[in-house]
Amino acid sequence: MVNSRINTENLNLWFGKNHVLHDVNLSIYDKKVTAMIGPSGCGKSTLLRCFNRMNDLIPETRIEGRIMLGEKDIYAPKTDITKIRAKVGMVFQKPNPFPKSIFNNVAFGLAIQGKYSKCDIHSRVEESLKAAWLWDEVKDRLHSSAMALSGGQQQRLCIARALANSPEVLLLDEPTSALDPQSTAKIEELCLELKKSVSILIVTHNIAQAGRISDYTAFMYLGQLVEFGKTEAVFTVPGDKRTEAYLTGVFG
């Protein structure tokens, strides 16, 4: 039996009058990779952004239902959003390093928490860069600008930056869609390594990618979670016609 790290209970979301997510019940299991697939505009990214409350930035967002991170409801009124976001790291579609040094990018989350000594920060930065398989490529130029890195390296830097906060969950929003095949392969392999220590939820447009790296797959369509289950099961015997149609490329 695997434990779930995040549970959503009857999650509904509106942007203004637009009902975007309908009664979503989804579990993200501990130390597994869960992939979210579905056609553009089906609400995958919106759902992903519910888990670290990034949708709060969009005015007129309304949410009903609960999202439990462990024992905590992350939408409970007194929740400290910054703590949620430190525990639930996020990597975006386009690599978005700060125009700062490589070191300061990774140290950013630790520095703003203000509770770590310089020495701690140094060792955590090194650990995180190693965990994101970037250390060997950048160890000699930690203090040069992150903007000089290649796209794939920048994306791994963003992963390292998220890992520095020691998150419980890592949200990846189409992390490889802006990358070349080689960099993509590297990040996929990295996901398989990272899941030993962190739960991963990845949104992807690439069905093959979902098949390669995920343990569980969620198929979303028109704001509904149509199907959720073990990846082998969803891919071999889809329970819903729409899932089958999407996987076989009838629509997309």
Place this chain on the structure above:
Amino acid sequence: MRSYKEKSFQAITYITALTTIVLLMGIIYSLFREGIPLFGKVDVRSFLFTNSWYPTHAEPEFGAWALISGSLIVTVGALVIGIPLGLGSAIFISEIASGRMKEIAKPVIELLAGIPSVVYGLFGMAFLAPLIRQWFHLDTGLNVFSASVILGVMIVPIIASMSEDALSNVPKSIREASLALGSTKIECIFKAVIPAARSGIIGSILLGFGRAIGETMVVLMVSGGSAQIPRNIFASARPLTSTIAAEMGETVMGDLHYQSLFALAILLFAITFITNLITELVFLKRSFR
């Protein structure tokens, strides 16, 4: 026929651009032609660094240090007031204000830039100076402090508008990255957005500096006008610009006093030229990043 139009249009723009450059070069040339001869009679060092400006005495002295220090102090004072107000407004408009507020606040602040400087000067003389005199129990309110306040307000729109552009141009992805790492909104603004907009903000401050040090009318009207090194912020000062404006009428063309005012103009030109050069370099660096 069309190619003829095309060619003549190109020729016209070429001529206008050339005219502008020739005019500017002419101004710079005459500045140096009239000003440089002074240094045949007055040592450059003593011109810059001695403190005795008596151009009309029987034995005239041309030590401009008091005027230079007057300019610098008033300008620094203006920056002390203008930077916080300008940056604060920029941060408010770009990061805090919601859509409607933003649409109103930015044009209103930019409107300040359209007020003629003589109106600022008038306001300073008629309203601010008497107030300052009363509040601080001074003999006169026409002093460094009043001039700095007025100049500071004058450069607010420059700093606010340019810094706001710089802040707004920071991509949303940078803000998202910062917030997603658990920063508060304030931390996001100060640790992620402002550093990313740094070059634009520095550029706006340099431009504000150039505007303040070159401003004539306000300091002529409000800074008091005595050619001494200001001992404190309530002392009177006589910046370079107001010296030129006030004394030019008394000079005889070609005499030492006349030349000395051109020398002051060269100095002023050099300061603003270097400031603009630095601003350009800062922006150039940004576009290469």
